[in-house]
Amino acid sequence: MSVPAEREPTTSAPVPALEVRGLVKHYPGVKALDGVDLVVHQHEVLGLAGENGAGKSTLLKALVGLVTPDAGEIYVRGGAVKLRSVVDAADHGIGMVFQEQSLVPNLTAAENILLGGEGPAVRRGVYRWDVMRRLAQEQLDKIGSKIDPLARTDSLSFADRQMVEIAKVLRIEQRSQHPPVIILDEPTSVLESKEIETLFAQIRRLREFASVVFVSHRLDEVLDVCDRVTVLRSGQSVGEVATAGAVPRELHRMMIGSTGSDDHYHENAATPVAAEQPRLSVRGLSGKSFQDIDLDVAAGEIVAIVGVHGSGREDVCRALFGIEPTTAGEIRMDGKKLSLPNTRAACAAGIGYVPAERKIEGMVGPMSVAENMTLTKQKARCAGPFVAPKKQAGLVDRWIERLSIRTPGRDTPIQRLSGGNQQKVVLARWLVGGDIRLLLLDHPTRGLDIGARSEVYRLMRELAASGVATVLLGDSLEEAIGMADRILVMNDGRVVTEVACPNGGKPSPLDLVKEMV
Amino acid sequence: MTVTSGVAASRRIFRRGAAFRDAGPPVALVVLFLIFAALSPQFRSIENVQNIVDAAAVLAVVTCGITFVLMMGSIDLSAAGVMGASALTVSLLVANNRNDNDFGLAGIAVAVVLGCAFGCLSGLALVLLKVPSFMATLGVSAIGLGVATLMFAGVQPNITDAMLKSWAIERFLGLSYLTWIAAACILVGWLIQRYTRLGRYAFAIGGAEEVLTLSGVKVKPYKVAVFALAGAFYGLGGVMVTSQLGAGLVQAGNGYDFSAITAAVVGGTLLTGGRGGILHSAVGVVLVMVLTNGLVQVGVSPYWQGGVEGLIVVAAVAAAVIPQRRRNQVVK
Numbered sequence: 001m002s003v004p005a006e007r008e009p010t011t012s013a014p015v016p017a018l019e020v021r022g023l024v025k026h027y028p029g030v031k032a033l034d035g036v037d038l039v040v041h042q043h044e045v046l047g048l049a050g051e052n053g054a055g056k057s058t059l060l061k062a063l064v065g066l067v068t069p070d071a072g073e074i075y076v077r078g079g080a081v082k083l084r085s086v087v088d089a090a091d092h093g094i095g096m097v098f099q100e101q102s103l104v105p106n107l108t109a110a111e112n113i114l115l116g117g118e119g120p121a122v123r124r125g126v127y128r129w130d131v132m133r134r135l136a137q138e139q140l141d142k143i144g145s146k147i148d149p150l151a152r153t154d155s156l157s158f159a160d161r162q163m164v165e166i167a168k169v170l171r172i173e174q175r176s177q178h179p180p181v182i183i184l185d186e187p188t189s190v191l192e193s194k195e196i197e198t199l200f201a202q203i204r205r206l207r208e209f210a211s212v213v214f215v216s217h218r219l220d221e222v223l224d225v226c227d228r229v230t231v232l233r234s235g236q237s238v239g240e241v242a243t244a245g246a247v248p249r250e251l252h253r254m255m256i257g258s259t260g261s262d263d264h265y266h267e268n269a270a271t272p273v274a275a276e277q278p279r280l281s282v283r284g285l286s287g288k289s290f291q292d293i294d295l296d297v298a299a300g301e302i303v304a305i306v307g308v309h310g311s312g313r314e315d316v317c318r319a320l321f322g323i324e325p326t327t328a329g330e331i332r333m334d335g336k337k338l339s340l341p342n343t344r345a346a347c348a349a350g351i352g353y354v355p356a357e358r359k360i361e362g363m364v365g366p367m368s369v370a371e372n373m374t375l376t377k378q379k380a381r382c383a384g385p386f387v388a389p390k391k392q393a394g395l396v397d398r399w400i401e402r403l404s405i406r407t408p409g410r411d412t413p414i415q416r417l418s419g420g421n422q423q424k425v426v427l428a429r430w431l432v433g434g435d436i437r438l439l440l441l442d443h444p445t446r447g448l449d450i451g452a453r454s455e456v457y458r459l460m461r462e463l464a465a466s467g468v469a470t471v472l473l474g475d476s477l478e479e480a481i482g483m484a485d486r487i488l489v490m491n492d493g494r495v496v497t498e499v500a501c502p503n504g505g506k507p508s509p510l511d512l513v514k515e516m517v
Numbered sequence: 518m519t520v521t522s523g524v525a526a527s528r529r530i531f532r533r534g535a536a537f538r539d540a541g542p543p544v545a546l547v548v549l550f551l552i553f554a555a556l557s558p559q560f561r562s563i564e565n566v567q568n569i570v571d572a573a574a575v576l577a578v579v580t581c582g583i584t585f586v587l588m589m590g591s592i593d594l595s596a597a598g599v600m601g602a603s604a605l606t607v608s609l610l611v612a613n614n615r616n617d618n619d620f621g622l623a624g625i626a627v628a629v630v631l632g633c634a635f636g637c638l639s640g641l642a643l644v645l646l647k648v649p650s651f652m653a654t655l656g657v658s659a660i661g662l663g664v665a666t667l668m669f670a671g672v673q674p675n676i677t678d679a680m681l682k683s684w685a686i687e688r689f690l691g692l693s694y695l696t697w698i699a700a701a702c703i704l705v706g707w708l709i710q711r712y713t714r715l716g717r718y719a720f721a722i723g724g725a726e727e728v729l730t731l732s733g734v735k736v737k738p739y740k741v742a743v744f745a746l747a748g749a750f751y752g753l754g755g756v757m758v759t760s761q762l763g764a765g766l767v768q769a770g771n772g773y774d775f776s777a778i779t780a781a782v783v784g785g786t787l788l789t790g791g792r793g794g795i796l797h798s799a800v801g802v803v804l805v806m807v808l809t810n811g812l813v814q815v816g817v818s819p820y821w822q823g824g825v826e827g828l829i830v831v832a833a834v835a836a837a838v839i840p841q842r843r844r845n846q847v848v849k
Contacts, residue, residue: 087733102731106724106791116732125714
């Protein structure tokens, strides 16, 4: 009571609630953060925009202590801090609502809200449910939520669970005694449009007593709810815009940047596609997260599907390989109708799939290069039921050489290879049988450095030249534009437009982004 | 006033959620009971019902312990060994024909604490040495059997302690003392599960362990405590078997490890954790007992029992995972 001066702003410009200067984070082969600067003012909603891989999630993780930056500083209300854990961050008043819901589903909402900080609700290890309910109710009242604190979390709707998460994250107020900084990572991705409206009203309320960092792939949402937007690209902050009067086109340009002019994508190696009967022809394909997809891919053609997280493009790709169930539509290969009840049928039809999660879905880490390469096409290496060592060795060595895979030998465990060489082995798996007709590439260059990327691109060109049809889900928009002959844009489970993308007549990323978000 | 609202509040928690799923085992129990009752007049006699309940006592106590471990998503195979060690310990500490000890209740308490210590050992191996619970508890079971064999030393200790012997013989309201002990264990287990941080966190660990970690909860001490709690229940189970047999045997816990898992799973506790509880397990225990007793009463050879039990547990687990099978998951 006797320190009245403490709360008064002493200067005309108040100290920012949170400031980040020159944050750097390396991962093997990738520079996720390359000197990011960020300022969050008090009682402000700051939007964070950027393409996939721009470094948004790494930055957020650094802000809540899940990632330790290699260099750079984080300041909370003017003081430099080191955040080593989520608890550390909470003590400094920074809390995050995680993209994948982080609630214990089989506990009550009240338990989730108070988790790890039950205070008087648990005395000597014994629960006092009435106190717990009261404390949780106080948190829920702050955000005006009508949820029953003793409802089991898995009986709540996604929107209600998000309210529980926000109520939970607001508990950090008690810890730090300062207005908190609340980070919302893609909070709208699981919500219906009506629920999104409620969330936005909530965010505007939060601004009264907190600062908010709002992350979304959807630019319209960012412009709607935020006061200011910071744009990230390739691990750097490339712009800061007040949303009042901001032009979406301007932001799009910042997100994309200028494309390099060098022939990174081997565009000169692109072969003209003969307009004949398409190799793959998909009509009206529908599934849980996509509807009415039409798609044609000719032999030797590379068709890219672009779209933001949640557009359904990954599921379309997986449906073509018989992983994701479909409810309607037909798939034809060279005019012949296919039914793909499972991946085995897809393999038999000459379809190959390079999954996005290489280390989990793409390869068996401790197994050798040779075994990984011949995993699918067992016949190619066997004599009857037995593996024929000489046959296998000859086959594998031939492909190691053809794809210039750098490995100590065919018996080296694949996990010891670099990412790019691992990916080449995964690709080779579909080539050793000699019967590949359609390749589905789901983020084939994820986590690869520039050199390795370039080699994968060259390989894709060679395969296209040999008549393989390719469906590409690019890691970035530039990649899709650089590699594809044609681009389909997906949004909310539908193909919204199709853009020709010939060598020399590439569309601008801007036009595509407009359709995506 | 706060007390009543607290009780009302906690009751509401358990009323919600998947009522259908939770209703399955009790309904199955009633149906099974009616079928056997219709088929065999012997089965529906009061004496036989008493038999079923009395025979369930030890299994109920062991299942109480294992339920906490399963709720957490771990598994515990140490019951048989821990029970053997506890059986020998108690039989050598109360009045017996091998030595002059006569510690009475204190001896029983030591046996329970020993079980608790074995549980600690399993838990520590899990969190400190990162040995999977499956392997850690299997090892602890072998250690328990080894300790029991050492204490047995070739000469079977017969107990002469009147109190411990009376547990299996004396009856109160038509049920043996052992049955009342089991009922008390179920009550205590239920209170732990519903009203203590240990119980709620065990449940939460099975539901989403990373979320606890992200919320700043140190999970490891709770894991160890859950195994220790389970071990104490096994220790008591060993004491109860000793009371029934009137002697300390290394094999006191033979088969209880598997039967307890069967009972818990049949009652609706998921092996992946996060679902079920003590009351589910109690229903499961009675269900298994009704089935084994009923099959004998309707004339099925007891030689079938083991196989039938195995069949039930596989069927119950299969039924529990069917809703999850659609997800493209690999189950190892």
